[in-house]
Amino acid sequence: MLLAWALILVLSFVYSEMYLIKFTKGEVAMASIVQVAELRKRFGKEVTALGGVDLDVPAGGVFALLGPNGAGKTTLIRVLATLIEADSGTARVAGADVAAEPAAVRAAIGLAGQYAAVDEYLTGAENLEMVGRLYGLGRREARRRGEEVLERFGLAEAAGRYAKTYSGGMRRRLDLAASLVGRPALLILDEPTTGIDPASRRDVWDMIERLVDGGTTVLLTTQYLEEADRLADRIAVIDRGRIVSEGTADELKDRTGGAVIALGLAAADRDKAAATLTGAVPEGDTGLHIPAPNGYADLRTTVDALVAQGIEPTAVALRKPTLDDVFLELTAAAR
Amino acid sequence: MTAIAAPARPGLTRLITDTAVITRRNLRHTLRIPGVLPLSAVMPVIFILMFTYVFGGAVTASLPPGAEDAYVNWLIPGLIAQFALFSGANTAAGMADDLQKGSVDRFRSLPMARLAVPAGRTVADLTRALFTVLVMLGVGALIGFRWQTDLLHVLAAIGLVLAFAFSVAWMMVTVGLLIRSAEAVQAAVYMLVFPLGFTSAVFVPVETMPGWLQTFAAHQPVTVVAGAMRGLMLGPDALPAGHTVTGDILWTLAWSAALVAVFAPLATRAYERA
Numbered sequence: 108m109l110l111a112w113a114l115i116l117v118l119s120f121v122y123s124e125m126y127l128i129k130f131t132k133g134e135v136a137m138a139s140i141v142q143v144a145e146l147r148k149r150f151g152k153e154v155t156a157l158g159g160v161d162l163d164v165p166a167g168g169v170f171a172l173l174g175p176n177g178a179g180k181t182t183l184i185r186v187l188a189t190l191i192e193a194d195s196g197t198a199r200v201a202g203a204d205v206a207a208e209p210a211a212v213r214a215a216i217g218l219a220g221q222y223a224a225v226d227e228y229l230t231g232a233e234n235l236e237m238v239g240r241l242y243g244l245g246r247r248e249a250r251r252r253g254e255e256v257l258e259r260f261g262l263a264e265a266a267g268r269y270a271k272t273y274s275g276g277m278r279r280r281l282d283l284a285a286s287l288v289g290r291p292a293l294l295i296l297d298e299p300t301t302g303i304d305p306a307s308r309r310d311v312w313d314m315i316e317r318l319v320d321g322g323t324t325v326l327l328t329t330q331y332l333e334e335a336d337r338l339a340d341r342i343a344v345i346d347r348g349r350i351v352s353e354g355t356a357d358e359l360k361d362r363t364g365g366a367v368i369a370l371g372l373a374a375a376d377r378d379k380a381a382a383t384l385t386g387a388v389p390e391g392d393t394g395l396h397i398p399a400p401n402g403y404a405d406l407r408t409t410v411d412a413l414v415a416q417g418i419e420p421t422a423v424a425l426r427k428p429t430l431d432d433v434f435l436e437l438t439a440a441a442r
Numbered sequence: 443m444t445a446i447a448a449p450a451r452p453g454l455t456r457l458i459t460d461t462a463v464i465t466r467r468n469l470r471h472t473l474r475i476p477g478v479l480p481l482s483a484v485m486p487v488i489f490i491l492m493f494t495y496v497f498g499g500a501v502t503a504s505l506p507p508g509a510e511d512a513y514v515n516w517l518i519p520g521l522i523a524q525f526a527l528f529s530g531a532n533t534a535a536g537m538a539d540d541l542q543k544g545s546v547d548r549f550r551s552l553p554m555a556r557l558a559v560p561a562g563r564t565v566a567d568l569t570r571a572l573f574t575v576l577v578m579l580g581v582g583a584l585i586g587f588r589w590q591t592d593l594l595h596v597l598a599a600i601g602l603v604l605a606f607a608f609s610v611a612w613m614m615v616t617v618g619l620l621i622r623s624a625e626a627v628q629a630a631v632y633m634l635v636f637p638l639g640f641t642s643a644v645f646v647p648v649e650t651m652p653g654w655l656q657t658f659a660a661h662q663p664v665t666v667v668a669g670a671m672r673g674l675m676l677g678p679d680a681l682p683a684g685h686t687v688t689g690d691i692l693w694t695l696a697w698s699a700a701l702v703a704v705f706a707p708l709a710t711r712a713y714e715r716a
Contacts, residue, residue: 188551214553224544226467228474240463241554243456269474285548 140166140293140324141187146196148182156182157193158348164326164341166292169319171339172328175438179348180328181221184297187326188218201292214242217286221297223278224285227271231262231281234270235288242289249288256284260314276307283314287323294318296327300334312338332430342430346438359433366399367432368406370413371422380418384409388435396432399425457555464549464562468536472570482532482570483577486525490581493517493645504647506682515590516680518582519599519671520644523664525574526607527639530614531631533567537618538627546716560619560709564611571607575600589675599674602694606667609701616705619712644668647682663701666693 141164148157156179164170172180185191187200189209198205201215226234232253239249257266260280265273270281279299286294299315300308315325315338329335335342336356343353352359372380374393381387381395388396399405406425413420472478498513505516537560540546549559579587589596614631621627641655642648642664648656659665672680673687681687 188547190547190550210553213551216551218548218551220544220547222544224548226471226545228471229467233470237463237467238548238552241460241549241552241558243553289552 138165139163140201141170141326142197142199143183143187144197146183146186146193146198148179148186148191148193155348157186157196159196160345160348160350162343162350162353164324166324167319167322168340169315169325169327169338171335171342172326172345173330173332173335173339173342173434174328174345175330178345180345181297182348183345184218184295184326184328187212188216188295189213214289215292217289217291217294219282219286219294219296219299221301223275223282225270225273225278225281228269230267230269231257231273231284232266234281235285238285239288244289252288252290256287259317260284261310274307275303276310279303279307279311280314283311287318292324294323294325296325298328298330300329300331308334332434336430344434344437351437352433356430360428360430362433365428366402366405366425367428368397368399368409369422369424369426370395370397370409370420372418372420376418379416380413380420383412383416383418386436388432388439390435393421396435398428398432398436453555457557457561460555460558461561461565464558465565468562468566469569471536472566478532479570479573482529482574485528486521486574486578487581489521489525490514490518490578490585493521494585497645501646504650506647507679512586512588514582514585514587515676516672517645518578518587519675520642520668522575522578522599522603523606523667523671524639524642524644525578526571526603526667527610527635527664529567529571529574529607530610530635531628532570533563533611533614534618534621534627534631535624536567537563537615538622538624541619541622541716542624546713550713550716556714557706557710560612560615560706560713563615564608567611568604568608571604571611572600575603590677590680591675595674599671602670602674602691603667605698606663606694609698609705612702612705612709616709616712619709619716622716638662638664642668643682649682661693663694663697666690666697670694 141162143160143162146157146160147155149155158179160179160183162183172183174180182191186193186198186205189205189212192206200212203211203215205212226237229237232250235253235256236246236249239252240246242249244252254263254266257263260283262277262280262284265277270278273281283296283299286296296315300311303311312334315327319325327338339356341353341355342359343350344359345351352362354362369390370380372393372395377389377393377395381389384395384397386398390396397405397409399409402425406423410420410423494514494517498517502513505513540559546559617630617634618627621630641651641659642662643659644664648659648665651659667690669681669685669690670687670693673690678687681690
């Protein structure tokens with residue numbers, strides 16, 4: 108008996124020495140909190156999730172990675188959170204290399220994944236205390252910070268209930284709270300509002316904004332333009348494993364050329380019209396959006412071109428581009 | 443820049459603290475998730491009743507001298523060994539569940555000891571294994587099981603079977619991490635444990651099996667653990683010729699050590715790549 112336990116103890120010790128994390132105190136004084144260069148990742152032979160990503164996320168504020176499903180957002184997040192290794196390229200988070208110094212990266216980040224990873228059979232308070240302890244805090248400090256964060260996220264009253272009894276929005280908030288117990292320099296949120304109702308979505312937005320006021324840098328992924336427009340200081344549009352454009356929301360909108368022509372057409376004319384006009388992006392069944400960098404002059408050329416083809420638009424408007432236009436144009440160009 | 447939360451702590455202390463935190467979490471799951479504890483008692487009880495009353499009469503004649511008057515005496519220590527293996531199904535399923543629900547992603551993004559999540563699972567499941575052993579001894583006692591040695595030997599037997607259960611749990615953690623889906627894990631685990639459980643000396647003496655099977659059956663882990671349990675609870679007479687109590691205890695320890703030595707690194711690697 109004793110021999111068995113002694114053996115097990117010795118073996119565990121040996122493994123712990125082999126696998127233990129060693130904290131390196133990263134020098135974290137930099138303008139960029141995330142620096143990514145030429146990052147590539149393939150799954151199997153067919154799927155290129157990241158096809159050479161370069162990215163620079165400045166410290167402070169919200170940075171949004173905007174892209175459709177399957178664009179590589181989650182893969183990039185998982186590399187940055189040290190959950191998977193890239194095939195090639197480099198990524199540094201808070202000054203530490205994700206491949207060489209994962210422990211330092213983990214100490215600097217908080218992660219809330221796509222599905223709220225809360226422990227259903229622990230109470231809200233127990234969930235946060237556990238995560239705090241795993242960040243290396245003592246029991247009392249972990250409990251104190253848990254209470255503080257629960258308060259901040261409007262969950263103080265539900266602190267003693269099992270997370271199983273929480274609504275979807277409350278779970279999301281608890282998950283967010285858990286990623287903040289360690290007071291991370293960088294908070295990584297993978298689609299923080301996917302699958303929750305509009306009211307809870309606004310709650311989560313408010314909380315993210317307050318976090319940034321408190322000095323945390325937030326890197327989030329989203330497929331909602333509205334979300335990126337509302338929250339993000341800078342946006343990188345990602346499509347098919349590449350960053351196709353990057354800048355502030357206004358810069359991105361300007362890149363479309365300052366104006367957009369929105370056309371309404373008879374359904375039968377739509378494809379013919381799309382073939383005639385360069386840069387046309389379909390919208391719904393009968394709409395077309397065309398970038399108009401020269402404003403009215405472009406509008407006239409466009410209408411003339413349509414009339415020459417015998418097509419009469421049912422509606423014509425010249426307006427400021429939305430982020431939607433930018434996004435559609437950028438991702439359509441790549442296809 | 444916000445200060446980084448984690449203070450540097452020496453590695454082994456950190457491993458122990460983190461393992462304790464995860465163990466506590468898993469124990470809370472065991473106690474709070476409806477059905478977990480009752481279900482880990484139901485199967486052993488069904489086995490005890492079924493084998494005692496259905497097979498008991500047929501097998502008694504071929505038992506070693508120390509056990510021939512009561513099949514239940516021979517069966518209970520053996521079944522305890524078998525359920526040390528079977529209850530690993532829950533360990534594997536729990537690990538796969540943590541993967542599916544995203545808990546493992548969260549843990550892996552935290553600055554905690556890598557080994558702590560698999561270790562916390564195996565340590566917490568020891569408590570469930572102990573619960574199962576006690577239920578089996580209790581139900582056994584109700585239908586006539588009486589140990590023939592003293593309390594000290596019985597306690598040694600419990601300790602020994604827990605060491606074996608602990609080593610099996612490392613194997614099951616690996617299976618859970620590799621298979622990933624809680625549903626598929628159950629099937630995979632039973633494919634692993636049923637052949638091992640039934641080609642052992644748990645239900646019938648190895649001597650009644652065909653020759654080619656005997657060699658395997660006599661040395662495989664469940665048989666030697668069952669032997670050690672019987673030796674410790676019933677005395678040396680309950681063992682078949684050629685087996686000694688010390689021998690089976692040493693075999694049990696060797697199997698346990700081997701399983702931990704192989705599967706603890708595999709589990710840790712599977713966890714890191716999960």
